[in-house]
Amino acid sequence: MYVAVDDTDSLRGNCTTFLATEILSVLSKEMDLIGYPRLIRLNPAVPWKTRGNASLSMRFGKGRGKKTPVGSISGRDIFCFESATSYEPEEDHILDRIIPVIDRRREPDSDTGLIVSRRKPNPSLYWKGVRTILDKSAVEDEIERIGAFKFEAGCGRGIIGAACGMAWRPRASTLELLTYRPEARWGTERIFDPLSIREADRVLPSTFNSWEERTEKVAMVPGTPCPIMYGLRGNDPSELMKGKEIINSEPIERWMVFLTNQGTDDHIIYGAEELIPNRSYYVEGRIVKSRHISGGHVLTDMDTRYGRITVGAYEPSKEFRYLFDNLSEGDTIGVMGELREEPRTLNAEKVHVLGVSDKYEKVSNPICQSCGRTMESIGKGKGYRCRKCHTSAETPQTEKALRWIREGWYEPPAAARRHLSKPLKMTGTEPPLEFVNMRM
Known part of the structure; x- marks a missing residue:
């Protein structure tokens, strides 16, 4: 069963990825996570976005195949499976578990959308969502076509992002390991060692956008009052795990690795x-x-x-x-x-x-070919003339500029x-x- 959510954050705090960990905390006790949870960035040019215009998509069921650690919530390890059996949870059961979480965690000014579906929307919906601005009506038609269930709060604009995120079939992808602060520290100054982030950037070649070597500045720690401590991005999950051990910060309450479309130029x-x-x-x-x-x-x-x-x-x-x-x-x-x-x-x-x-720059006035003297200007835009020989030239001596x-x-x-x-x-x-x- 696919679950997607969008528009639960605010400029004052909270974030959609944190809500995803809250949903995982509830559902992973009853069913398995299939594949990595997905963080999907949509059109960054949307005028009404709060921060990064991200939606979240996850799949739940009964897992089989390789079991991979993807996070920890309040000391409890979270795993995902590479594939699923034919078993599908009931939509109503998932909605009953998730809606109270959303009601408790969403910001009052957010326009949350939640979709639960056995089928994914057409992948074209993702490309429209990451490159254009969609009407809610077009998304609702696709939701109806696949027989999905939905929940809305506010004006429900988050339904658009949720559907587009659920529709993502990666052509290219990256990973991000997000760490979260204890709720008591939300909105306070973050404590971390910048040199440890520099070290992680230098020894983990697949990571990116964490440290700016040219100016020696940290780029992976947000400045907003959201729950995130830092986000380490890369292409190798084992390197992200190593990075978590290298980076020194204040204690974290939970962490999660997301599959993302960040760093893909999909937009x-x-x-x-x-x-x-x-x-x-x-x-x-x-x-x-x-x-x-x-x-x-x-x-x-x-x-x-x-x-x-x-x-x-x-x-x-x-x-x-x-x-x-x-x-x-x-x-x-x-x-x-x-x-x-x-x-x-x-x-x-x-x-x-x-x-x-x-490009060429003036070196001197032109040289008279008859007497070798330097010519004089006869006025702006009028050229040059030799006082002795009365020869003329239109342009000065130039050389190719660096x-x-x-x-x-x-x-x-x-x-x-x-x-x-x-x-x-x-x-x-x-x-x-x-x-x-x-x-x-």
Whole structure:
């Protein structure tokens, strides 16, 4: 039986993943967890999301095959099985167990949606959910088609995310080990050793987005009042377990490993016929000009097949902004990012510098070919003339300028990356230059 839930968190605290552990705490006493619990990030450009726009999906039944430890809740180990028998729990029984948990834990301003189903929705629903904005009516039609049961609170908008998360069939995936604080410490300052996180990042090659080596900053500890202590992301479950032992933090009350679509770039649309705001695209174009605006942000205009587009690189992306300072008119780039509606900007997540144009700078006024003297300017835009020989020239002496930019991929520091954005580390790519405090 598949169970999916969304929209239970708030900017004030709580989080959907913590609710997933509460559901597991109840249901795992009566039935088995089949496969890892799933944390599915959906369209990051949705205007009304609280934080990471995540939904949760789990499968319960009677397990068979390999048994794998996936977490611990209040000292009780949680396992998952690689497959299930034909036995299916009753929908009403699961709803009776889960709804009180949701009522107790959801935030008052959340619009929770819960779906329980023997069948998964069509996988196309996931791709629509991660790349577009769906109407609730379209999702409800699919819920009815598969014969699923649902529960809603508030306006029930969470039904959309729950259905899209349940529909996910991974083409690519990663893992995240999330640890949770005792409830008495929620909202207080987190206590941890940054150097232990640096050590985990250095000795566990499959982990990502936990430590920013360039600026020596932690990227895996949230700053919100939510229950999470930290989230360690990677591709190897054994390395995540090692990381939990390496990282020194305040005591944790529970932990859980989730299968996720984080770091997959699933949200990026390629080759779109038109650009619609509140979606994320890969767009190529030719640089026109860049400018700085208040707040430390950089805006860059580029000409594309869709017309002129403004690319935004904002202050939280830190040294990533310097890339745009070093681009010049005529350079060609590809940009991955969210198209904001107002102001209409393509907010850069990653940039591929495709071509760097040659630039020339003036060395001196031209030299007279007759007498060897340096010519004099006869006025702005009017050229040059030799006072002695009266010969003329239109342009000065130039030489090829040194460009502090190279072709290749560039990305923001780890703390400024989106959950879904695939780190260059995972592609085996390194930026040809790193702009750290303008040291290149």
